[in-house]
Amino acid sequence: MRNKVSIIGAGMTGATAAHWLAERELADLVLVDVLEGMPQGKALDLQEALPVIGKDVTVVGSNGYDATAGSDIVVITAGLARKPGMSRDDLLITNAGIVSKAVEESVKYSPDAIFVILTNPLDVMAYLAMKVANLPPNRVVGQAGILDSARMRAFVAMELGVSVENVHCYVLGGHGDEMVPLTRHSNVAGIPLREILSPDRLAAIVDRTRKGGGEIVNLLKTGSAFYAPSVAIAQMVEAILKDKHVIVPAAAYLSGQYGLKDMFFGVPVQLGRSGVEKILEYRLDADEASALQKSAEAVHETVAALSKLVKI
Numbered sequence: 001m002r003n004k005v006s007i008i009g010a011g012m013t014g015a016t017a018a019h020w021l022a023e024r025e026l027a028d029l030v031l032v033d034v035l036e037g038m039p040q041g042k043a044l045d046l047q048e049a050l051p052v053i054g055k056d057v058t059v060v061g062s063n064g065y066d067a068t069a070g071s072d073i074v075v076i077t078a079g080l081a082r083k084p085g086m087s088r089d090d091l092l093i094t095n096a097g098i099v100s101k102a103v104e105e106s107v108k109y110s111p112d113a114i115f116v117i118l119t120n121p122l123d124v125m126a127y128l129a130m131k132v133a134n135l136p137p138n139r140v141v142g143q144a145g146i147l148d149s150a151r152m153r154a155f156v157a158m159e160l161g162v163s164v165e166n167v168h169c170y171v172l173g174g175h176g177d178e179m180v181p182l183t184r185h186s187n188v189a190g191i192p193l194r195e196i197l198s199p200d201r202l203a204a205i206v207d208r209t210r211k212g213g214g215e216i217v218n219l220l221k222t223g224s225a226f227y228a229p230s231v232a233i234a235q236m237v238e239a240i241l242k243d244k245h246v247i248v249p250a251a252a253y254l255s256g257q258y259g260l261k262d263m264f265f266g267v268p269v270q271l272g273r274s275g276v277e278k279i280l281e282y283r284l285d286a287d288e289a290s291a292l293q294k295s296a297e298a299v300h301e302t303v304a305a306l307s308k309l310v311k312i
């Protein structure tokens, strides 16, 4: 029996995630969207691409949730994306309604699924997903850290002219401008970034990483990044389906780790067949700890804003 992955929201990130997943022949796929014909059309197009690359998975598009029944993983990308000048938090109210409904419907058909959340504001949407469906914390994980870390890796690789394979970066915290690139733990072939880059070049890369999403929004003008976010989804789905126990930065439910609790936040997470298997804790210095606190406060403020409007 093949694995089954449903993606709710067949827009730019959802459909591109389906592309990466089909290419890796990881699971049968279902694309769900509110737009009539759109998920069906994208699914059929993708299905028709697979003979060329010799991959055998089925791809189905639907406007309803029946087709998602028995999914191992449900990926939620449904919702609005940022336009130039908008912050991720500007999407809060609309996306809260969309994500709540998507999760509630999905759970009816796939009660044992693991949920991978992408919709922004990410940390708050992951929290909302867990609450509305009363899911155990290990079965909800938010994607942000792989993307933010990949952006930093790309910038370092470009700066130094080395392979991206040699660049290891770790970005923690909330998926917002207060995210925390851990420069002390990031390295090129084991050499700490601080030893290989001048302080001002490193500071510039940290700043560009933090604003990486906005940089793409400003260039695209009609949507936000989708290649890098969607390949990050594929990495998480693969880690879960293959029970890899891989450690990635991702938004997970904290119950005291890093001195934080009852919130989703970007931390190193070990992913396997049961979802979030473990949360790892870095030993942080005072500056890193206070940057993480600042980022956590930004997430808390968004949760507080949401809780004034809906019951969570």
Ligand code: TXD
Residues within 6 Å of the ligand: 008, 009, 010, 011, 012, 013, 014, 032, 033, 034, 035, 077, 078, 079, 080, 081, 082, 091, 095, 098, 101, 102, 117, 118, 119, 120, 121, 122, 143, 144, 147, 175, 223, 224, 225, 226, 229
């Ligand atoms: O790293 C991350 N977490 C992010 C998150 C990186 C990139 C994008 N990020 C967020 O994901 C972004 O801010 C948005 O909140 C979501 C989706 O971004 P995407 O770029 O895929 O947006 P699109 O192309 O507009 O697609 C969204 C789709 C679109 O086709 C809508 O018709 C659909 O969502 N939609 C719905 N589908 C199902 N059910 C409902 N209710 C619904 N409402 C809208």
